[in-house]
Amino acid sequence: MHTLNVELGTRSYPILIDAGILGRPGVLDAQVAARDVLVVSNTTVAPLYLPALSVALRPRRLVAVILPDGEAHKTLANVARVLDVLVANRFGRDCAVLALGGGVVGDLAGFAAASYQRGVMFVQVPTTLLAQVDSAVGGKTGVNHPGGKNLIGAFHQPAAVVSDTHTLTTLPARELRAGLAEVIKYGLICDAALFAWLEAHLDALLAGEPAALAHVIRRSCEIKAAIVGRDEREQGERALLNLGHTFGHALEAATAYQEWLHGEAVGAGLAMAAAMSHACGYLSAADAARVRQLVERAGLVTHVASVGPAAMLEHMRIDKKVQGGRVRLVLLRGVGSAFMTDDYPQAALQETLAAHCGGAR
Amino acid sequence: MHTLNVELGTRSYPILIDAGILGRPGVLDAQVAARDVLVVSNTTVAPLYLPALSVALRPRRLVAVILPDGEAHKTLANVARVLDVLVANRFGRDCAVLALGGGVVGDLAGFAAASYQRGVMFVQVPTTLLAQVDSAVGGKTGVNHPGGKNLIGAFHQPAAVVSDTHTLTTLPARELRAGLAEVIKYGLICDAALFAWLEAHLDALLAGEPAALAHVIRRSCEIKAAIVGRDEREQGERALLNLGHTFGHALEAATAYQEWLHGEAVGAGLAMAAAMSHACGYLSAADAARVRQLVERAGLVTHVASVGPAAMLEHMRIDKKVQGGRVRLVLLRGVGSAFMTDDYPQAALQETLAAHCGGAR
Numbered sequence: 109m110h111t112l113n114v115e116l117g118t119r120s121y122p123i124l125i126d127a128g129i130l131g132r133p134g135v136l137d138a139q140v141a142a143r144d145v146l147v148v149s150n151t152t153v154a155p156l157y158l159p160a161l162s163v164a165l166r167p168r169r170l171v172a173v174i175l176p177d178g179e180a181h182k183t184l185a186n187v188a189r190v191l192d193v194l195v196a197n198r199f200g201r202d203c204a205v206l207a208l209g210g211g212v213v214g215d216l217a218g219f220a221a222a223s224y225q226r227g228v229m230f231v232q233v234p235t236t237l238l239a240q241v242d243s244a245v246g247g248k249t250g251v252n253h254p255g256g257k258n259l260i261g262a263f264h265q266p267a268a269v270v271s272d273t274h275t276l277t278t279l280p281a282r283e284l285r286a287g288l289a290e291v292i293k294y295g296l297i298c299d300a301a302l303f304a305w306l307e308a309h310l311d312a313l314l315a316g317e318p319a320a321l322a323h324v325i326r327r328s329c330e331i332k333a334a335i336v337g338r339d340e341r342e343q344g345e346r347a348l349l350n351l352g353h354t355f356g357h358a359l360e361a362a363t364a365y366q367e368w369l370h371g372e373a374v375g376a377g378l379a380m381a382a383a384m385s386h387a388c389g390y391l392s393a394a395d396a397a398r399v400r401q402l403v404e405r406a407g408l409v410t411h412v413a414s415v416g417p418a419a420m421l422e423h424m425r426i427d428k429k430v431q432g433g434r435v436r437l438v439l440l441r442g443v444g445s446a447f448m449t450d451d452y453p454q455a456a457l458q459e460t461l462a463a464h465c466g467g468a469r
Numbered sequence: 470m471h472t473l474n475v476e477l478g479t480r481s482y483p484i485l486i487d488a489g490i491l492g493r494p495g496v497l498d499a500q501v502a503a504r505d506v507l508v509v510s511n512t513t514v515a516p517l518y519l520p521a522l523s524v525a526l527r528p529r530r531l532v533a534v535i536l537p538d539g540e541a542h543k544t545l546a547n548v549a550r551v552l553d554v555l556v557a558n559r560f561g562r563d564c565a566v567l568a569l570g571g572g573v574v575g576d577l578a579g580f581a582a583a584s585y586q587r588g589v590m591f592v593q594v595p596t597t598l599l600a601q602v603d604s605a606v607g608g609k610t611g612v613n614h615p616g617g618k619n620l621i622g623a624f625h626q627p628a629a630v631v632s633d634t635h636t637l638t639t640l641p642a643r644e645l646r647a648g649l650a651e652v653i654k655y656g657l658i659c660d661a662a663l664f665a666w667l668e669a670h671l672d673a674l675l676a677g678e679p680a681a682l683a684h685v686i687r688r689s690c691e692i693k694a695a696i697v698g699r700d701e702r703e704q705g706e707r708a709l710l711n712l713g714h715t716f717g718h719a720l721e722a723a724t725a726y727q728e729w730l731h732g733e734a735v736g737a738g739l740a741m742a743a744a745m746s747h748a749c750g751y752l753s754a755a756d757a758a759r760v761r762q763l764v765e766r767a768g769l770v771t772h773v774a775s776v777g778p779a780a781m782l783e784h785m786r787i788d789k790k791v792q793g794g795r796v797r798l799v800l801l802r803g804v805g806s807a808f809m810t811d812d813y814p815q816a817a818l819q820e821t822l823a824a825h826c827g828g829a830r
Contacts, residue, residue, distance in 0.1 A: 143793070184549055191545075195616035200791040223584075225789045226611060226622045250587060255556035261587045262623060428586045430561040432504070 109135070110322075112329050114245065115337040116265060123245060123269040123329050127318060130233065130272035131160040139268035140231055142204035144169045146194055148217035149208040150177040153235050156278055161208055161233065171197050175213065179365040182212045182251045184260055190220040204229040204267070210236035210283070211243035211370055215258070218249030222264030232266045235275040237287025237321070238371045241294075241328035244269045246336040246346075252365055256426040257357035263341060271329075273322055281314075285407040286371025288313060289352070291324045292378060292402055294331045297348050300444030302327055303402070310405050348446045351438040352377030358423035362415045375408030380464050385440040387456040395443050410464065417461035470496070471683075473690050475606065476698040477626060484606060484630040484690050488679060491594065491633035492521040500629035501592055503565035505530045507555055509578035510569040511538040514596050517639055522569055522594065532558050536574065540726040543573045543612045545621055551581040565590040565628070571597035571644070572604035572731055576619070579610030583625030593627045596636040598648025598682070599732045602655075602689035605630045607697040607707075613726055617787040618718035624702060632690075634683055642675075646768040647732025649674060650713070652685045653739060653763055655692045658709050661805030663688055664763070671766050709807045712799040713738030719784035723776045736769030741825050746801040748817040756804050771825065778822035 109126040122139075129135045145168050149158055154174045162170055173193050175181050194203070205228060207217035214232050221230035234244035250261020276284070288310075295303030302324075306313070312320040332349065339346040356377030360368050368376075382399035385391035400410050412420075424435050434450040437457075441447060470487040483500075490496045506529050510519055515535045523531055534554050536542050555564070566589060568578035575593050582591035595605035611622020637645070649671075656664030663685075667674070673681040693710065700707040717738030721729050729737075743760035746752035761771050773781075785796050795811040798818075802808060 184545075184552075188545055191614065191621055195614050195620055195787065198787050198791075200794070201789050202792050219584075223580075223621050223623060225620060226609065226624055248587065253552065253556050259556055259586060260552055260584050262584060263587055426556060426559050428562050430559075431563050433561070 110326055112326070112333050114265070114333045116340055119265045121266055121268050123271065123333065125240075125271045125273060125322070125325055125329065127274040127322075128272060129270060130157060130275065131164060133164070136161070136164040136233070136270055139270060140165060140168070140204050140206065141267070142168070142202060142229055144197070144199045144203040145171075145206055146190070146197070146199060146203065147172040147206045147208055148175065148190055148213055148220070149173075150175050150213055152177045153209040153213070157208060157235060157275060175216070179212055179252070179360065179370060182216050182365070184251050186216055187220050187223070187251055190217065191224055194220070194224050199224075201225045201228055204231055206231045206233060207244075208233045208235065210234065210239045214239055214244050215249050215261070216251055218247075218264055218266070219251055219261050222249055222262035227264060230264060230266045232269040234269065234271055236279055236283050237276055237325070238283070238290055240271040240273070240325050241287060242290040242332065244271070245329055245332045247340065252361070254364070256361050256423065259426070259428065271325065273318065273325060276316065276321055281407075282369065284314070284316065286369040286375070288406040289371040289375035289378060289403065289408055291328055292406065293349070293351050293374065294328050296378065296399065296440060296443060297331075297351055297446040298444055299327070299331060300442075303443050307398070307402055310402070314407065347448050348438055351440075351446050352381045354424055354427050354435065354437055355380040355420070357427050358420050359412060359415060361423045362419045367414065372408055375403045375406065376410055376412055376464070379403050379410035380460055381438060382440055383463060384437065384452070384456060384460040387459055388439065388452050391440045391442065395440070398443060412465045413467060416466040417458065420461050420465050421457070471687055473687070473694050475626070475694045477701055480626045482627055482629050484632065484694065486601075486632045486634065486683070486686055486690065488635040488683075489633060490631060491518060491636065492525060494525070497522070497525040497594070497631055500631060501526060501529070501565050501567065502628070503529070503563060503590055505558070505560045505564040506532075506567055507551070507558070507560060507564065508533040508567045508569055509536065509551055509574055509581070510534075511536050511574055513538045514570040514574070518569060518596060518636060536577070540573055540613070540721065540731060543577050543726070545612050547577055548581050548584070548612055551578065552585055555581070555585050560585075562586045562589055565592055567592045567594060568605075569594045569596065571595065571600045575600055575605050576610050576622070577612055579608075579625050579627070580612055580622050583610055583623035588625060591625060591627045593630040595630065595632055597640055597644050598637055598686070599644070599651055601632040601634070601686050602648060603651040603693065605632070606690055606693045608701065613722070615725070617722050617784065620787070620789065632686065634679065634686060637677065637682055642768075643730065645675070645677065647730040647736070649767040650732040650736035650739060650764065650769055652689055653767065654710070654712050654735065655689050657739065657760065657801060657804060658692075658712055658807040659805055660688070660692060661803075664804050668759070668763055671763070675768065708797075708809050709799055712801075712807050713742045715785055715788050715796065715798055716741040716781070718788050719781045720773060720776060722784045723780045728775065733769055736764045736767065737771055737773055737825070740764050740771035741821055742799060743801055744824060745798065745813070745817060745821040748820055749800065749813050752801045752803065756801070759804060773826045774828060777827040778819065781822050781826050782818070
């Protein structure tokens with residue numbers, strides 16, 4: 109078992125990574141210090157892993173809320189549904205909420221845990237690559253608003269993240285590819301060696317080779333844990349983790365969270381951020397091409413047919429990265445070197461959107 | 470102008486208290502470091518004070534959400550309404566939410582501010598006695614659930630509390646009496662001198678004498694600021710501020726937040742806590758009688774006709790103070806000396822409820 113720590117003083121917590129730990133006696137049991145546990149999962153994941161989880165958490169009182177699968181269900185209405193179940197079962201402030209699933213389940217369950225009785229214990233059991241490398245770590249919780257991605261939420265750190273890499277054996281290929289977008293992101297932000305490793309080993313990852321997946325999960329968690337430990341509330345450095353996300357969030361919101369997996373939108377967003385970085389003169393054409401090629405080799409599209417440039421810009425303007433009316437963007441100075449700026453030519457942004465969005469290619 | 474500080478490190482903030490400061494040039498202006506401000510108020514308060522507030526905050530962009538008045542409207546649905554307005558107006562993370570009103574408006578607006586973009590600036594402008602002495606200070610925000618009071622919420626400290634005591638001149642007598650319940654509470658918890666002062670000066674307070682009101686607002690804020698500064702997240706001492714509240718919350722929930730003002734329910738709860746303390750042998754009969762008499766002199770009832778003992782007990786069991794299935798209560802060892810316990814005879818609780826609740830008296 110691989111253990112990492114997110115160092116946040118009294119709110120520090122472990123990330124446990126291994127194949128099969130979900131059903132291994134004692135592991136999960138040791139992380140959930142509560143008698144009453146509400147499990148939040150979805151209709152895809154619950155049939156696969158809720159039985160093993162239930163055994164692992166005996167003899168606690170377990171109640172489950174099973175949501176429909178998909179980003180479109182990450183809503184305040186479903187948070188209210190989780191809260192209703194907590195109240196109906198008379199769960200006290202000493203209960204725990206456990207998320208069993210991907211990023212949608214984790215973000216939503218985490219916000220419910222943050223809001224119930226002003227905050228109860230929260231445990232993440234991510235079952236998708238995207239959640240294991242990114243969304244389950246760091247304490248960002250929340251739901252979407254029709255007007256924008258993750259506009260409603262809270263910072264609420266989990267008490268533990270338990271990542272069973274064996275769950276990736278049941279992960280659909282589309283979800284695996286979406287998760288790879290966030291891994292590519294880590295390489296681009298601060299780890300050129302990881303990016304080169306991905307270029308060399310992408311086929312093994314796409315084939316689901318356990319050793320390759322374990323490597324990128326560990327490395328991604330190391331990077332994220334370190335950044336979150338230095339900047340929990342995104343006052344500075346943590347914002348770099350949003351590389352590709354302002355574009356991606358706009359794409360998700362513009363399609364009503366129905367068409368794109370979050371990771372797919374981030375994949376397209378990475379290509380746009382690289383192209384924009386090149387258009388601004390920060391990134392070489394060769395490096396921008398490397399980004400686009402790796403994203404495309406991961407099976408992710410870099411051109412958006414169904415949303416035009418004007419709609420993209422409209423949705424980017426309500427993103428959380430807007431400050432003083434300016435859309436701040438994370439751009440690249442090179443592979444492994446990201447920075448944030450709101451000082452760029454509007455023409456470069458328009459050119460980038462025109463090249464990547466809309467019917468004609 | 471009287472200024473107090475709530476000392477919470479980087480989240481410290483001032484409480485400004487004076488008659489007429491709402492319209493005094495520069496005062497509010499200096500506290501709201503945002504270009505875009507969403508004012509949350511209600512249909513009673515907005516016509517009285519929103520015009521002056523709007524002038525004080527020029528030239529900021531002001532948008533107002535005016536909610537119906539009353540505890541029954543402190544709901545997640547109304548938080549969603551506030552969030553919709555924030556999104557619709559494209560307010561960024563650098564906006565501020567300002568609560569203009571009593572405890573309902575402050576709690577609800579505060580939770581919206583806590584949840585929008587994972588937390589934006591929040592400013593309290595309390596216009597009721599209860600909000601000025603209690604709910605506007607300390608960062609507890611939230612809304613009610615049909616199953617229980619304040620079950621959904623967050624800790625989110627304001628950037629400032631601006632208490633214009635002149636607003637109390639338009640406060641209905643019923644609201645003034647409700648606010649006095651929380652002032653009596655402070656005396657009972659830790660300040661026997663304040664309690665004795667209230668016994669001596671209650672008539673001046675009920676008559677709305679400005680000097681008397683200013684005195685109790687300052688003293689109440691001093692006590693609360695000190696306790697919150699030592700125990701922001703209610704790990705210990707802060708729980709004493711819930712004296713009378715477990716009874717009171719049950720009363721509010723059992724009547725669907727329609728019949729009782731929060732302070733009225735707390736008034737009845739204080740009498741029940743004192744009676745319970747006497748039934749457990751902690752408090753003398755004379756002191757229990759002093760409590761009941763002061764509450765009744767304040768114009769608050771201490772006997773609840775419309776809710777029976779069984780319904781009260783049922784609702785107390787979902788209160789946030791429940792731990793390990795036991796209802797923890799704040800009790801009194803004397804006037805000015807409160808403590809928390811879950812170790813009391815159930816018979817004493819039943820006897821107390823039977824004596825104070827239900828049709829027969």
